[in-house]
Amino acid sequence: MLKKYLSEFITKYKKMSVVTKAALWFTFATVLQKGISFFTVPIFTRIMSTEQYGIFSVYLSWISVLTILGGLDFHTCIYINNLSKMEDEKEKNELAVSLLDLSFLITFCWLIVYLIAPSFWNSILGIPESIVVLMFLEVFFIPVVNLWSTKQRYNYRYKTLVVWTVGQVFLNAVFGIAFVLLANTNSQAFARVFSIALVQVMFGAILIVSYIKKAHKIIITKWWKKALQLHIPLLPHSLSLTVLSSADRVMINSMVGATETAIYSVAYSASMVINLIKLSITQAMTPWIYECIKHKRYDSIRKHCNAVMLLVMLMSFLFILFAPELIWIVGSNEYYDAIYVIPPVAASVFFTFLYSVFSAVEFYYEQTQKIMYASVGAAILNIVLNAIFIKAFGYIAAGYTTLACYLFLSVAHYCVMKKAVKDNIGNVELFDMKFILALGVVVIFSTGLFSLLYSHTAIRYAVILVSVIGTYLNRNKIINTMKMVKKKN
Template sequence: MLTTPIFTRLLSTAEYGQYNVFNSWLSIVTIFVSLDLAAGVYTQGLIKFETERKVYSSSLQGLTTTLCLFWTVIYLLFRNFWNDLFSLTTVQMLAMLVMIWATAVFRFWAGEQRVLYRYKALVFVTLGVSFAKPVIGIVFVVLAEDKVTARILGLALVELIGYAGFFFVQMWRGKKFYSAKFWKHALLFNLPLIPHYLSQVVLSSADRIMIKDMVGDSQAGIYSLAYAVSSIMALFNSSLSQTISPWVYRKIKEKKIKDIPSVAYISLALIAGVNLLLIALAPEAVAIFAPRSYHEAIWVIPPVAMSVYFMYSYDLFAKFAFYYEKTNFIMLASIIGAALNVVLNFICIGIWGYVAAGYTTLVCYIVYCIGHYIFMNKTCDKYCDGVRPYQLKKILFITIPFLAMGFLLLLTYNYAILRYGLIAVAAVFAFVKRKQLVGLVKKVMAVKKS
């Protein structure tokens, strides 16, 4: 994220758009090639099969490697077809397959580290790779004529070198490439979830592909910049979610459902707060991250940032269906959200332009979240003795003011003095309530100790 200002200046808006469309295709193809085995099924399995954790990890590494090799062969046999379908070159497609495997390898290892709360090695590796990616990328882009391919190759090279070793680490520990028990469990769990994972990717990526096709590469680049800036807040999402997920799964396993809401409500309020901060500073963030040609991105950031809040909310609700393997519930809610996103994008981008995609994303994540909330309650009615973890009125007490304040800040973008005044009031309030705010953060982080 910190190097986005560099690459938005090294690449034109059109090149930046092409690179982000590649990332969108990468997200989609990852679902089919790796079945996203490093996602929900792996974390759930680490808790469910904790006495066989090492064998479970190595066997899923083996399954993912097998899938990646299979799809690489399929690609090479019909590469002209695939290249035309994705509008990518052979080099770009091969780099994509390498990235899919390497990223999956890292996610398996990282997931195990998080479940065990071993963060030192994880932080060290993450920082090292995060430093190497932009350094190699800048060198490649500056020296190359095809800057988009150079950017892609830089990422693939760093991920291959940085992550491949973890495959051998987990294989050495588990000493099992193939396990009929765990391969069957992972496939039966994840295959029904393919529509769900694909729907998630459609919600987060289809808009850029549709903007490219319906409006142009430059507009896709501007929209991608807004999405990239908003993704800063998604980092809080993933960090917080990955910290409390093992704890939540353990509470579900122990039937201590009533312990979950107090931490969940606080985490929702924290996510709402950091996203409002981004919305308030969106004009300044865009000015820092990109040259003047990207300025229109400020109008996309508020709805996308508000969507980040609902991404986090959905994850809290979906954990119950994941744990009890109610994949049909998960799939149905996800398909509805993704299908609505494609339809609304097609209609609204055609009428109001690419900025409308930010608002369709927000609407669809709200619908997506509502669907998962309903299915969570159905799951809890059946498996948790009728105990429902969250009260709707408390969720709305956080959500409605968050949305209202987000749109209010959007209206102040042309009135800098008013916007800075609201930021000052919020800063004073945060300072006065600092002890309470620090206490709330400590309460959420206490799940690590428990």
């Protein structure tokens, strides 16, 4: 029987187009990358002290910010846009070298700013100078990996990308575990960061040399002006989303301590699975929404989005209800209090899904400037609320302030989306807002209610059973919706 199914799958796979195969393998690479990262979290939480894991968590927050400031995410706009316009391969390589030169220069300028007053910046960043230096070293090489990965995706070179992704993630995990085990207790965070930087430098150096050889030049300034014109206006939006996802850990570290940061971060690590599922659903729905708007199938959006949103809500519920078990897997007894961070984190996943669906419509109508206002507003609100409530109620409050900000973000993007729809196609309701509002109220109410069940295991498992039965009863509706989305894609 197994041989028969395997043979049928191989036959179907051979008939797939290169685009379908690429999509399949790119998804596999993403799932594998996140999967390895998720399954190594329990290892690191057990071989690292909570204080050292907390420092490492703060590093993860700052590296995402510095990557944006140093590399300006050139791969997301100017690079991929020009890949479709340029015919000459040498010109494409020259573009890559030019963008790498510019990102290197920008990162170097930020390094100089840091070196002028390292003690001042260390107090703000909340991490040791040795880790900050490694962070800058890593950022020098991140842009080249991003540019190369973008080109592989654009050209559907899925085999090469998968091999490199798997190799990079595997070495990262192996080196990380080995270095942490060899390090003394006070240097575990440095050892973990060093393993990441080492792998990034190894892979990045190979790619940089390759690009320079193909371009036959080391310094190219031709595309600098255009790159800055396109990407500097996008900085507020990109940084705001990063701040929204990272500010809580940084502020907990500075206001409470590294140990509490570690406990809070474990809850976020546990949410990696549900976030990956949500991301996959969002990536599948976005092109489908575009097609529906293009062909004026507005009722289809309204009808099928309800089923998918219900699915995301039910996944959030299960994630909340299984929090004690998830924390036991990801962390240890030292991290048990992280279960109380799970409810707002899971509820935030639902509202980030809403924001993603609404923003898909905004991007379709190119409302990029208004998108920036919504994101910046949410980031500022997050910092203000964290400053007030973390100090008053401790690190668990950060989960609820983040939930409030993602709720604000989804409402703000709904308003922007509503205005864009009205300006382009009139008073059309793309989404069933009464249904969405009802789901939102249920999610918020359940966030507080379900957290009370952690001390009542029998009742909690009864609620889990009801949720599973509810999902099973709606299985046909959900499956048909996902099949329809897949077919349209």
